[in-house]
Amino acid sequence: MDARQHFTALLEYLQAQVVGEEGFTLAYDAEVSSFIRFNQGQMRQAGQVQQVYVTLSLYQGQRHAESKLALSGVLDEDLPLLQQALQHLRDVLPTLSDDPYLRLNRQAWRSESMGETVALDGTTIAQQVVAAAQGLDLVGFLAVGPQYQGFASSWGAFGWYAASSFNLEFSLFHDNGQAVKSAYAGEQWDAQAFARKLDSARQQLAYLGRPAKALQSGAYRAYLAPAALEELISLCCWGFGAQALASGGSPLQRLFSGKAELSSQVTLEERIEGGLAPAFTAEGPRQALRLVSQGRPGERLVSSRSAAEYGLIANGACSGEYPLSLRMHGGELDEQDVLQRLGSGLYIGNLWYGNFSDLPAARLTGMTRFATFWVEDGQIQAPINTMRFDDSLFDVLGAQLEALTREPELLLPGGTYGARQTGSMALPGALLSRFTLTL
Amino acid sequence: MFALSDTLQRRFAALKSTADFCSLRYVQENRESYWVRRHVAQAPSFVDDGGAMLTVRIAGVEAYAATSDLSQAGLQAALERAEQMARALAGHNLLDLSDLPYPVEQADDVMPGYQQPQASAAHWFELLMAESALIPRDARLVDSHVGLTFTDHQQIYLNSAGACLRRAQRYVFPQVGVTASDAHDSQSRSFGGTHLARQGGAEVLQQLGVIGSAARIADEALQLLLAPNTPSGARDLLLMPDQMILQIHESIGHPLELDRILGDERNFAGTSFIRQEDFGHYQYGSPLLNVTFDPGVPGELASYRHDDDGTPAQREYLIRDGILQRPLGGALSQWRSGLPGVANSRACSWNRPPIDRMANLNLEPGEQSLAELIGGIERGILMSNNRSWSIDDARNKFQFGCEWGQLIENGELKGVVKNPNYRGISSGFWRNLKAVGDASTFEVMGTPYCGKGEPNQVIRVGHASPACVFADIDVFGGVA
Numbered sequence: 001m002d003a004r005q006h007f008t009a010l011l012e013y014l015q016a017q018v019v020g021e022e023g024f025t026l027a028y029d030a031e032v033s034s035f036i037r038f039n040q041g042q043m044r045q046a047g048q049v050q051q052v053y054v055t056l057s058l059y060q061g062q063r064h065a066e067s068k069l070a071l072s073g074v075l076d077e078d079l080p081l082l083q084q085a086l087q088h089l090r091d092v093l094p095t096l097s098d099d100p101y102l103r104l105n106r107q108a109w110r111s112e113s114m115g116e117t118v119a120l121d122g123t124t125i126a127q128q129v130v131a132a133a134q135g136l137d138l139v140g141f142l143a144v145g146p147q148y149q150g151f152a153s154s155w156g157a158f159g160w161y162a163a164s165s166f167n168l169e170f171s172l173f174h175d176n177g178q179a180v181k182s183a184y185a186g187e188q189w190d191a192q193a194f195a196r197k198l199d200s201a202r203q204q205l206a207y208l209g210r211p212a213k214a215l216q217s218g219a220y221r222a223y224l225a226p227a228a229l230e231e232l233i234s235l236c237c238w239g240f241g242a243q244a245l246a247s248g249g250s251p252l253q254r255l256f257s258g259k260a261e262l263s264s265q266v267t268l269e270e271r272i273e274g275g276l277a278p279a280f281t282a283e284g285p286r287q288a289l290r291l292v293s294q295g296r297p298g299e300r301l302v303s304s305r306s307a308a309e310y311g312l313i314a315n316g317a318c319s320g321e322y323p324l325s326l327r328m329h330g331g332e333l334d335e336q337d338v339l340q341r342l343g344s345g346l347y348i349g350n351l352w353y354g355n356f357s358d359l360p361a362a363r364l365t366g367m368t369r370f371a372t373f374w375v376e377d378g379q380i381q382a383p384i385n386t387m388r389f390d391d392s393l394f395d396v397l398g399a400q401l402e403a404l405t406r407e408p409e410l411l412l413p414g415g416t417y418g419a420r421q422t423g424s425m426a427l428p429g430a431l432l433s434r435f436t437l438t439l
Numbered sequence: 440m441f442a443l444s445d446t447l448q449r450r451f452a453a454l455k456s457t458a459d460f461c462s463l464r465y466v467q468e469n470r471e472s473y474w475v476r477r478h479v480a481q482a483p484s485f486v487d488d489g490g491a492m493l494t495v496r497i498a499g500v501e502a503y504a505a506t507s508d509l510s511q512a513g514l515q516a517a518l519e520r521a522e523q524m525a526r527a528l529a530g531h532n533l534l535d536l537s538d539l540p541y542p543v544e545q546a547d548d549v550m551p552g553y554q555q556p557q558a559s560a561a562h563w564f565e566l567l568m569a570e571s572a573l574i575p576r577d578a579r580l581v582d583s584h585v586g587l588t589f590t591d592h593q594q595i596y597l598n599s600a601g602a603c604l605r606r607a608q609r610y611v612f613p614q615v616g617v618t619a620s621d622a623h624d625s626q627s628r629s630f631g632g633t634h635l636a637r638q639g640g641a642e643v644l645q646q647l648g649v650i651g652s653a654a655r656i657a658d659e660a661l662q663l664l665l666a667p668n669t670p671s672g673a674r675d676l677l678l679m680p681d682q683m684i685l686q687i688h689e690s691i692g693h694p695l696e697l698d699r700i701l702g703d704e705r706n707f708a709g710t711s712f713i714r715q716e717d718f719g720h721y722q723y724g725s726p727l728l729n730v731t732f733d734p735g736v737p738g739e740l741a742s743y744r745h746d747d748d749g750t751p752a753q754r755e756y757l758i759r760d761g762i763l764q765r766p767l768g769g770a771l772s773q774w775r776s777g778l779p780g781v782a783n784s785r786a787c788s789w790n791r792p793p794i795d796r797m798a799n800l801n802l803e804p805g806e807q808s809l810a811e812l813i814g815g816i817e818r819g820i821l822m823s824n825n826r827s828w829s830i831d832d833a834r835n836k837f838q839f840g841c842e843w844g845q846l847i848e849n850g851e852l853k854g855v856v857k858n859p860n861y862r863g864i865s866s867g868f869w870r871n872l873k874a875v876g877d878a879s880t881f882e883v884m885g886t887p888y889c890g891k892g893e894p895n896q897v898i899r900v901g902h903a904s905p906a907c908v909f910a911d912i913d914v915f916g917g918v919a
Contacts, residue, residue, distance in 0.1 A: 034524070037893050038706075039701075039702050039705075040533055042532060043532050044534070044703055046502045046503075046525075047502055047503035047505065048502075048503070048505070048520050049504075050506045051490065051507055053488075064482045065485070065560075067484075069486075069487050069488075070507045071507060072507050072510070072513060073508060074513070088485065089485075092483060095560055096561075097480050099481070100479060101479065122524075124527075127528075127531055140706050141707065141893035143894065171706045173705060248619070248625030249618060249625070253625065352832060353830060354829065355827040355838075355840075356840070357840060357860055358858050358918045359827075360623075360624050360625050361917060361918035363917065365827075365838050367831045367836065386831045386835075388831070388836050388838060390838070415895060416894035417890070417895040417897055439838070
């Protein structure tokens with residue numbers, strides 16, 4: 001199946017079907033993915049998924065409804081399904097009331113991005129992983145293959161995104177149950193690059209073999225590696241949405257109302273260049289936005305619906321109003337100086353299972369997980385047992401933030417709920433004067 | 440019903456395969472969602488999802504291929520992709536599944552409500568708008584929603600040993616939510632959504648008490664906005680069923696999943712503080728704690744006769760009188776571990792493979808009424824309706840937050856408090872269970888959002904529980 005041809009054929013069919021004041025949008029999401037799990041350094045479960053979904057939205061005046069369909073990728077089979085969905089929406093629309101907040105982008109924009117289409121063989125990669133993991137308790141997950149996203153409208157909008165990639169997330173476990181996590185992702189598999197990632201993780205295993213240090217609850221100096229900071233930022237980044245801010249649902253509401261602020265070291269932006277997400281959403285072309293500028297609130301993410309509801313100007317944000325390619329500016333801390341500047345405290349490789357203790361106060365809780373060490377005088381001493389943190393983002397990235405590392409690290413999403421996630425986040429590490437552990 | 444059954448059986452029989460064993464699991468889901476936000480009807484959403492997963496076993500190696508192309512050629516191509524993968528990974532596999540038994544049964548399982556005619560979009564919007572109108576026009580009520588989702592699910596499992604298992608279910612997911620906010624704080628109160636859903640037809644809405652609830656939800660959101668913070672310190676904790684199900688889910692359900700205990704989930708969902716050798720004697724909780732895997736509760740979200748690997752489902756005690764009995768492990772995990780298990784091998788859809796999941800996981804009722812539970816507390820707090828959950832990767836250290844709190848003093852309910860949170864450690868928490876509510880406090884609930892697995896899967900799980908009291912729990916509130 002040529003996905004782009006399939007998408008354009010569906011589009012042309014719909015264009016010939018709509019009549020009178022009808023208009024439509026068509027979103028397309030497809031992937032051909034190999035999914036391979038590893039346990040104890042060997043393949044545990046393997047398979048392949050080939051899926052195509054389209055979401056057809058039909059508009060007439062201020063009325064609209066949408067239908068999401070699984071398609072086969074075979075046009076002769078798919079067109080009758082599309083026609084059936086169109087007819088169903090036509091039957092429903094007259095029974096609906098007008099939507100006062102419908103402000104659809106009816107511009108005829110165009111955006112195309114075709115990434116590398118190098119064929120990646122999941123089983124060959126898996127064989128290399130198993131061979132390299134000999135003698136190691138490696139647990140992990142490999143997702144490989146092409147992904148396609150399209151969006152078009154009867155008003156002439158057309159967006160297409162195609163990329164082929166792999167994402168291997170793996171953990172190495174020590175006999176004592178301690179573990180280090182790593183990831184290797186990209187468009188072309190490089191066995192040498194994977195070997196370096198594996199070696200780096202293997203070296204940390206040596207530290208994890210030392211007797212674990214049990215910490216008491218309390219506040220500690222801490223360094224959050226980029227993957228650990230990602231958990232905190234992911235929890236809060238949907239709070240830049242205009243609806244969340246207007247409806248009391250945003251953890252950043254006190255930042256945007258001027259009742260709290262972040263350190264002047266914190267600058268966050270939603271970017272287009274350098275990110276891995278499509279340059280468009282169903283709302284049209286995305287825009288680069290400065291969300292936090294030197295600790296102060298900047299722009300919010302505004303969908304066309306929120307624009308109509310709250311009297312704002314839409315800026316290409318997706319309907320969920322969360323950033324797709326968030327980047328935090330780096331600081332002045334060199335990576336090699338992290339342990340020295342930390343002195344004595346916690347080196348935290350990952351945080352996990354974050355949630356809110358008090359959402360309006362951006363007070364967060366969660367757990368340490370994977371490769372978290374006790375450091376004394378700039379030297380790693382011992383792994384620590386899993387601990388719970390409970391602290392406010394306004395403190396962690398406010399008065400408690402001492403420094404950010406110089407180079408933000410590109411973090412790719414490993415999520416596969418329903419489909420493989422696109423998008424990315426680029427974050428530095430954060431050195432904190434204190435980080436509160438509660439249990 | 441099962442309109443594609445004959446076609447699929449014919450096409451499955453015509454597949455050319457050299458595998459030792461193969462199966463086909465077809466899933467069709469049709470979903471319709473209606474939503475009113477801030478008294479404005481949103482665009483309705485319809486989903487028509489369907490496809491099949493073909494699984495093959497060749498020389499002890501299993502592999503699957505999922506496709507939404509159900510033509511003879513599409514199914515044949517998927518089968519060949521699975522076979523190719525199984526052969527390529529031979530010698531690299533953790534498990535030799537040559538001796539794993541497979542099902543041979545034939546059965547139909549049509550759940551109540553499935554064949555009920557579905558009402559029109561206009562009907563549901565009329566009902567939702569009327570419910571929304573019960574929410575007063577108060578400037579502090581900055582957000583509200585009233586929603587309904589209906590999901591029809593059909594599944595057909597076929598295998599090369601002759602099994603044919605067909606299942607049809609309808610799920611109803613109602614929800615009401617209101618957020619109150621002033622210049623400084625915001626508080627939300629909700630009903631349904633993440634914790635309240637059933638199998639069945641339109642009658643479920645009456646059974647659950649959704650209709651007419653919006654005014655109370657709005658009033659409670661305003662009460663929370665005006666309430667003081669929950670005080671910090673150790674107290675007896677009375678958890679209502681809508682929080683108990685979260686407590687059961689996170690600190691009994693997940694740690695008892697056998698694939699976690701066997702290490703499959705260590706890279707993502709985590710491990711467990713329970714070990715294989717703990718079953719049969721580990722003191723999980725106080726003697727009042729009785730937990731069952733019960734696929735036969737009418738209307739509960741995961742009531743079914745066979746799981747997605749075709750294993751017959753029956754009620755089993757996982758914890759009896761506080762002692763750990765058996766894990767949540769399907770046929771494969773039982774075969775790997777030698778432990779007894781349950782029929783809980785489940786997949787969220789046609790494009791994800793079955794793994795060990797919770798299904799209906801219930802805490803059995805005790806003997807005290809709600810008044811008796813409250814009357815037995817000298818210094819405590821009632822908490823209701825989860826809003827925040829976090830637990831470590833071994834499912835031990837947890838912190839949970841609720842929407843609604845009420846202090847209890849000298850056996851009486853007192854004032855409302857906001858931001859009620861509590862924390863503890865699973866292995867000790869359940870041993871502090873000091874009272875279990877009777878059948879009058881027992882509620883059948885469930886969540887559509889249980890996440891696990893690589894590739895990731897969100898699945899529907901049922902939970903039922905009475906209200907319960909725990910002694911001496913660390914509780915606390917939010918930022919002043």
